Amino acid sequence: MALRYRLFSASVLLDAAIVALALAAGINVVLGLVAPAFDGTWLWLRGGALPPLAATLLAAAFSVAVLVGRRMHPRGLRVARGIALLLAVACLADAIVFFTLVARGAIESALPVPLSLLVGLLLLVWALTARPPERQVAPNRRMLWHQVARGTLPLVFLVLGVGLHLVSFGATDYRRPGDAAVVLGAAVRPDGSPSGALLDRTQTACALYHEGLVDTLVLSGGRDPRAPLSEPACMRQIALEAGVPDHALVLDETGVTTAATVDTAATLARENGWSALLFVSHDYHLARIKLRAVRRGLRAYTVPANETRVMLKKPYFMAREVLAFAWYFTRLDA
Numbered sequence: 001m002a003l004r005y006r007l008f009s010a011s012v013l014l015d016a017a018i019v020a021l022a023l024a025a026g027i028n029v030v031l032g033l034v035a036p037a038f039d040g041t042w043l044w045l046r047g048g049a050l051p052p053l054a055a056t057l058l059a060a061a062f063s064v065a066v067l068v069g070r071r072m073h074p075r076g077l078r079v080a081r082g083i084a085l086l087l088a089v090a091c092l093a094d095a096i097v098f099f100t101l102v103a104r105g106a107i108e109s110a111l112p113v114p115l116s117l118l119v120g121l122l123l124l125v126w127a128l129t130a131r132p133p134e135r136q137v138a139p140n141r142r143m144l145w146h147q148v149a150r151g152t153l154p155l156v157f158l159v160l161g162v163g164l165h166l167v168s169f170g171a172t173d174y175r176r177p178g179d180a181a182v183v184l185g186a187a188v189r190p191d192g193s194p195s196g197a198l199l200d201r202t203q204t205a206c207a208l209y210h211e212g213l214v215d216t217l218v219l220s221g222g223r224d225p226r227a228p229l230s231e232p233a234c235m236r237q238i239a240l241e242a243g244v245p246d247h248a249l250v251l252d253e254t255g256v257t258t259a260a261t262v263d264t265a266a267t268l269a270r271e272n273g274w275s276a277l278l279f280v281s282h283d284y285h286l287a288r289i290k291l292r293a294v295r296r297g298l299r300a301y302t303v304p305a306n307e308t309r310v311m312l313k314k315p316y317f318m319a320r321e322v323l324a325f326a327w328y329f330t331r332l333d334a
Contacts, residue, residue: 011131016153018066018084018126021119023158026063029056031330037295040329043165044119050090062087070130077132084127091120108173110283110304115168162322169290170283174301179274181205181214181303182265184281184289185221185231185255192228194238197282200305202235205280206242208303214278216248218265220255231255258285259328262292269298278303284314284321288328 025041032039045055062083069076095117101107183205186197194202198221205217217239221231232251239249250268255261265277276299279289286302293300311317 011129013153014122014126015130017122017157018130019154020157020161021122022063022066023154024161025059026067027330029060029063032056037297040291042294043291044116045087045090045094055090058083058087058090074132077130081127081130084123084130088120088123088127091116091123095120106176110171111168115164118164159322162325163318166284166287166318166321166325169287169302170285170304173303175208175211175213175278175303176276176301177213178276178278178301179214179272180216180218180250180265180268181208181278181280182218182220182261183235184258184261184279184285185219185235188224188227188229188231188234190226190228192234194234196309197305197311198231198234199238200307200309201280201282202238203242203308204303204305206239206244207306208278208280209239209244209248210242216250217244218250218252218268220252220261220264222256223253258288258324259292262289262296262298265293266296266298275299276301280305282307282311282317284318288321288325291325291328 024044028040028043032041039052039056041055041059042052045059050058062080065076065080065083070080071077095114098107098109098114098116102109183201186201187195188198189195202219205219208214209217219232219235219239221235223230227234230253232253232255236246236249236251240246252261252264252268254264262279265279268274269277277293278301279286279293280303281289283304286304290300290302
């Protein structure tokens, strides 16, 4: 009995991870049905391997098969395993695209492998090893506690999956020629000097200008009442000292939130006829920026700030960003 109801056996953990992936796929599809712009399957499945409609249909089939079919009948499990194999192939094809782009120098990544490779291997292992669920005997208190604990494992894996997505996406530098680079603000100290985060973000954007990738820098942020100048004004000083001419700088004083910055960038793009924008911020922040930009119809590429100092609060920022990303993802007004 003890072996049958081991809470953290490999098969239980693997099944919980697959259920978490099926939940994410289902949420993507449902949001896409409510509003096409909110279909999020591109975040994990479309990266060059599948067209949008095929990816959405495959994600929907996988979600239904895993969450419903695998426990209703032995055939349901076989169907779920077959769809998981198809998804595994799609994810591994996406990984090949990633490695090809890195080899060509089209993108750079601080991580040796993409998230799609890990997801593909996870799907492959599950498809080859999944077994029908064990029949339960008369429940006792310990078994009921195990069932509750097992029921929470997919949610734990779902949170971990979001965190892995933020890390994987933020580690990739998509810089390329564009019309403008949008720099998201960070704190200005009470003495008017920039925080390390603000300095790193602005200097990274200045490097994009000097590389000839963009002709304009949009400096976006708000103002702390304790600081003598706003974040955009502070960034302007940094850019001027770095040799960027004043005529190449656009100050956005309304960028008090990520959403406000991206929305203003969308307005500027329409007014100026910009077709491609680069967004500069710290790695943990970039996935949420990309999500908002895509939903605003922007062709957006993200560039992680070159960090010149250790961020002691980065684990806290990452944990907070997991919640912020989940909040943005499920808000239909975001």
